[in-house]
Amino acid sequence: MTLSIPLLVAAPLLAGLMGPALLGAVPGPQQDDGPVTTPVHTAERDRVVEHVAARTAAEQRRVLDYWTPQRMARALPIDLLDIVTGGERLLDGLSGGTLNRTTRQLIDVDAVTKVVGAKTGLAQRVPRQGTPLLPRTAASKLPMPSHQSAAKPSASTIGARWITGGAVARTTGRVFMTVRGADFVCSASTVRSANKDVVVTAGHCVKDGAGEWAENWTFVPGYGTGGEQPFGRYAARRMFVAEAWSREGDDDYDVAMVALATSGGRHVADAVGTQEIAFNAPRGGQVFGFGYPADPPYNGGHLVYCAGRLKDDPHGQTRDQGLGCDMTAGSSGGPWMAGFDAATGNGTITSLSSFKYSDDPRTMYGPYLGDAAKALFNAAQHA
Structure with missing residues (x-):
């Protein structure tokens, strides 16, 4: 991708590019000795790419x-992750998800946000790969509310x-995952689906x-x-992103x-309920x-919310819409809901x-859920 580093970014997760080849048909049965990536056709850029994660009960355990x-x-x-690596594989010093002191100091920022031009101060397109580690911007030093x-x-x-509690709580x-031996977090939400197993999150929280x-x-x-x-934990069986x-x-x-996968024999929808999801709204x-923001001034231990009206990306770099929100890294993938009833x-x-x-560290951007997202959902709810 050519956009600069996101606050909620899927920065180069270090090594080994694994973009799967897109074939004409889904491969047949494979060995149960590890994750398998298979492509599933829809159309061009909206095509669904599937990854088999924890397939067996033993692997899920x-x-x-x-x-x-x-x-x-x-x-x-x-x-x-991009800030940690700085394009120079600083994650090689990680062990079991723990940063050494020197590396930790490099990423001790108020909010991890997109790279801006040093001269113009405006967001601009820069290559994803090898983006250098930059110091805090003036914008990221703005005081945070209590x-x-x-x-x-x-x-x-x-x-x-x-x-307030209610269904959203x-x-x-929170999502927990491992990338090259280091452990990370994101946010996600259940959605009403045919198999009662589907959650939606950011693409960069999966791949x-x-x-x-x-x-x-x-x-x-x-x-x-x-x-x-309180409701257990659920391992991923299959993951779906767009081509x-x-x-x-x-x-x-x-x-x-x-x-x-189920937990204790229960589908996640039966355990906690679900939210509706809409496409082409x-x-x-x-x-x-x-979401569960985990970078200062938050600590990842609380469900946090933002509320307001959406606006288009003022830089024209994406079709995403913006929401006034100072949530920080860790809230990636957290749901945005229209028609939200605070009482329920x-x-x-x-x-x-x-x-x-x-x-603009106080505006969060989220993708428009169109036909590509709908295709992902349909694949996941029948997986």
Whole structure:
């Protein structure tokens, strides 16, 4: 992709480009000795690319057992990956998801945001691969609010803790994953589906564009402030992204659908409920966005929300829409809902948290869910 580093970015996840070749038919049965990537046809850039993750019960158990409380606590927002690597494989110094002190200092920023031109201060296109580590921008030094929540949810806020409960507090959760031995976090939401197993998240929370797929992918709905997991945890069975994301990392396609395995014999939809999802919805309008931001001033332990009206990308680099929101890295993939009812916590997902520009750290951008996203959903709900 050619866009600069996203706040919620799928930066080059280090090594080994694994963009699958697009074939005329899905391959036949394969060995159960590891993840398998297979392409599924729709049409051109909207074509669905599927990755088989934890296929067997034994593999799913291994994934769930991997996530000890210590590993979950150490996991970093995947949005920091480009900053960590700086295009120079600094992740080679990681061990079990733990950063050494020197590397940690490099990424101790208020908000990880898009790279801007040093002279103009405007967001601009730069190559994804090998983007150098940059110092904080002036924009990222803006003071952050205290994030104290009112008892009644507000229809306009750039960031507050969600303390009202309702369905959204169960259907939204944290995602934990591993990339080249380092552990990361994102956000996701359940959606109503035929198989009762589907969650929606950002494409970069599943696959690094033309790079590799995430491993040990696990969804924890209703994640608690003390690391509680009241509804269990769910390993990914299959992952779906669009060809335009898999081959190019195009931000317009920064969407993924994941079909989960059951937990304790229960489908995730039966355990926590679901949200509706809409495709090709009218642009603009009022939305509520949710997620688990983990970079300062947040710590990843609370469900946070933003609310307001959408606007188009002022730089014209994407078809994404912007929402006033100061959520930071870790909120990637969190759902944006139209028609949201604060009393019940139900709404209709029309987008999700994807990236920010560094000259505007208080606006989050999310992809438009069109035909490509619909194809992903249809593939996932029948997986």
